[in-house]
Amino acid sequence: MTRRVIQLLVGLALYGFADGLCVQAGLGLDPWTVFAQGVSVHTGIGIGWITNIIGLLVLLLWIPLRQKPGLGTVLNILLVGTFIQLTVTVVPVASGLPAQVAMLLTGVVLVAVASGLYIGAHFGPGPRDGLMTGMHARFGWPIWACRLSVESTVLIAGWFLGGTVGIGTVIFALGIGPLVHVALPLFDSRRRWGRRPAGVEGSLEGPLPQ
Template sequence: MTRRVLQLLVGLVLYGIGCALTVEAGLGVDPWTVFAEGVSIHTGIGIGWMTSIIGFLVLLLWIPLRQKPGIGTIANIVLVGTSMQFALSVIPPMSGVAAQFAALFGGILLVAVASGLYIGAHFGPGPRDGLMTGMHSRLGWPIFACRALVELSVLFVGWLLGGTVGVGTVLFAVLIGPLVHLALPLLDTRRGTTVRATSAAPEPQTAE
């Protein structure tokens, strides 16, 4: 249990730091961060704090979907945004293409490892993933359709609000799935039973 709790906490903190790196790279961020950044521009609330607020609001959408949050869900809302906001306060914006891409790829890699740590601890999904699985359960839509609908919607709204969409957004979408797929089997706390029994890695998710 101690290992699982520690893995959960470390994973969520690293996830926020990874997201902060992609923001400071200035090349485009993942859909939910685009949305948080766009809202942040118009409210003056920091991107990290806005990430936590959005996570809480998304959690409210679980109620009609009859989803039940876990400890990891609540910790996600508290820690990811907080660590992201702290990291943004100490990591300066990147200047120069080389530094920008280094920060972008470093951020994506860190988010993938963090996702493996967080998901592998098995304390419940993040609020955004829970929204998609809840839609799948209640509406009967395929998971990929639920994810596409939600993420394209928040991406579009975030872009309209001024969030950063660019090559980084595309690279994040392309790379995060395969990287989490590699990280999760190595960091899964149930590796000795779940992974061995299925002879395959669990379906990759993100900590959101």
């Protein structure tokens, strides 16, 4: 249990750091971060704090879907946005295309590693993924349809609000699935420690396994 909790904490912190690198690369973001950035532009509140607030609001949508949060869900709301905010405060914006590309690719790879860590800890889905799986369970829609409808909506809304959509958005969409596919078995606590934790499942805040 202790090792799983540490793995969860490291994974969530690393996820926020990696997402912050993608923000500072300035080449485009995943849909939810585009939305958070757009809201941040209009409110003046830091993108990391907005990410936490959005996570909390999304969690409220679990109530009619009859979803139950886990420890990973709660810590996801508290930690991911916080580490995004710390990263964009400390790490300067990338200057020049080579530096932007390098920072973006580093961020995407680290997001995959972080996803493998916190999913592999098996402490429950993040709030946004729980929304999609809850829609699937409640309405019977395919996961891909739930994901497409939700993420396309927040992406378009974020874009209109001023969030960054670009080549980084495409790279994230195309690359994160295969990268997580590689990373997840490396950090799966059930496989590594030969135990099956009772009553807990892992999921991914962003690139949900199909």
